[in-house]
Amino acid sequence: MKRVVIAGMGFGGLSAAKSLAGSGLEVVMVDRHNYHLFQPLLYQVATAGLEQESIAYPIRALARRWRGAHFRLGEVTGVDFNGKRLMLEDGEIPYDYLILAAGSRTNFFGQADIERHAFDLKRLDQAENLRNHVLLAFERASREPDRERRKALLTFVIVGGGPTGVEFAGALRELAVHVLSRDYPEVRPEETRIILMEASSSLLSVMPRRLQGYALERLRSMGVEVMLETRVSGADGEHVYLNGGEVIPTHTLFWSAGVAAVELAGKLGLAQAGAGRIVVAPDLSIEGHPEVFTIGDMACREQDGAPLPMLAPVASQQGQYVARAIRAREQGAKLPPFRYRDKGTMATIGRNAAVATTHGVSFSGYPAWLVWLLLHLYYLIGFRNRLLVLMNWAYYYWFHERQVRLITASARRSP
């Protein structure tokens, strides 16, 4: 039986594995975690809205259902393309086909001081750390007599006006206003500052102008301070330094201003495009190695003159395509080149407030929020996770309460 090895079980790897299951090929799913993580909701774990368990799903539970598929926990260190072996920290796996789907990491653009002091959201433990850190900042502020230090503890700076920055800013503001204001009677609501910074002149740059305006206005009406055309030039853990010379005293800097392909992409000796992404052929295979595919955030494929965005739907569609391409090739056939069908994008700002655009139609407010909610429930894996998330959302919606406000360990900085 021929073996397909998939490195990385994010949205791309997952959809490839699912589409290959039962095809008569052996499928080996490799990941350094034993679960698939639903990254779009990580920010809700960081803002005490969801348990971490509800957005993670054990890969072995999928392997049970998918015929021919099994799981190998391991950290990928490289690929022996000529010997057709995926190299792991503690072993190797020979392959007939290889799908590289290891995703992306946060891009700090080489600013080491920011990387050292900023939080970012890519992994589950980072979300837990950030939640611990935010709650601990309130704990410390509640007993801090010095006015300036108290202000710095209660100032939260978010860099990057894309969907993650917007969603995190909105959720954090709601947490502070509706939940923590009642938990910390020692803190006056107006003492908490949430600052969202964006280098360009508008939030949500990929969205239509009307929705950009809606998001900006909505965030501001919620009390988020939005600073456009503002860049961060440095950080030291107690201050954030802006390009214009301004200094903001703060203990919390959240960075969502860029993504790049995982480091592995640079170790493979392959041609790379912007953000370290691997250049792929029209069928998503690698130059000179038709049996190796790269998909998702790791891959760079241009379409209509621009590289495809690093988004979950792109990864999912590429995973399905590659699975079909492999099955076709096994039958001596060949697929037409990959084409991404853009079904739209969306971002939620707060309760009853979101923006969405699909097939040229834009909508905002309650309808967009409801669609956002239903689609996220739909795409979550597993009945139980859906139920848990729905329960948490309903609870928050009706009681304005977020239950997961536990400080589960001493807050650690992101590595």
Place this chain on the structure above:
Amino acid sequence: MKRVVIAGMGFGGLSAAKSLAGSGLEVVMVDRHNYHLFQPLLYQVATAGLEQESIAYPIRALARRWRGAHFRLGEVTGVDFNGKRLMLEDGEIPYDYLILAAGSRTNFFGQADIERHAFDLKRLDQAENLRNHVLLAFERASREPDRERRKALLTFVIVGGGPTGVEFAGALRELAVHVLSRDYPEVRPEETRIILMEASSSLLSVMPRRLQGYALERLRSMGVEVMLETRVSGADGEHVYLNGGEVIPTHTLFWSAGVAAVELAGKLGLAQAGAGRIVVAPDLSIEGHPEVFTIGDMACREQDGAPLPMLAPVASQQGQYVARAIRAREQGAKLPPFRYRDKGTMATIGRNAAVATTHGVSFSGYPAWLVWLLLHLYYLIGFRNRLLVLMNWAYYYWFHERQVRLITASARRSP
């Protein structure tokens, strides 16, 4: 307004705070965690049956409802009895009344090598670590070609035949047989060994003989190897050494063979009884300091010739008593001495199997299991936690599935 400071928000501190709320006294609840932990279910977090969030409840959520009560996060370092101040790592709190309720820690009886290599269950992060460690042992075993090393990875040694050891052994066996056997088709079910060791000649020493026999027989029929009259003399992380000279190769040693009062008890300069517990007067106050009370696992009070056991019901009843004693004293009255009313004890062994004894009546099997389940749901704090736990139990009961089998971080040894 006079101030009551409560150090420790376990079962004792919680019941004292609840009983004091609204009494016209200021109540300051101090804990090093920002949540109350429902310790009796920690072993279910460690065996992938429950999310950690479902057995923890934010103390500030309680403070909102309890008039006059507020919360201070902090590590207690000592007490200035003459100056009437509770000393914290980062501050101090003056008090009129002080209730010491900081609980217990695991007692390794000075065996440093065991302490270094063994897991124990007192804190939430320990339960998560243990779950990660167990799942990681299966991951490693599933790709370990060497037969002996594989066997060592799949051998789990539990020391202590009290309720915690029995419950953990039963839950771990069920996890291995029903869940992990399907997750790891590479591992044959008979390769997994769960060994429960007890130094005395019977399990559950406080229970009637009939129930001890039932528990032993039931565990053995489930496939747990129970070794009575067996002591552990040493450990090195890859082996457990027994008193008789036998050596068991294993990567997992779980210790539940003893408890002692927290270290704080020894730093206060007060008279201590066995296991470091503080000797208290009939009204649970401390010699020479009628305004300071000690309750729960930290306190040693004899009744009918024997020290009261270190159990949640003792702590809860003492918390209520002390609250009433303080309220009475404020009105110039005095309560009769504290008396513990034993409502019974219970332990669950597995699905549909438990033992319970109350008011001289013993029962086992399904009725005991159902009572265990309902009482634990009843005593859990918060509607949402109850719902979550019930959901998880129902899911496991009907589908034989435990969903929280995530390896959330690299497994760390207990400190």
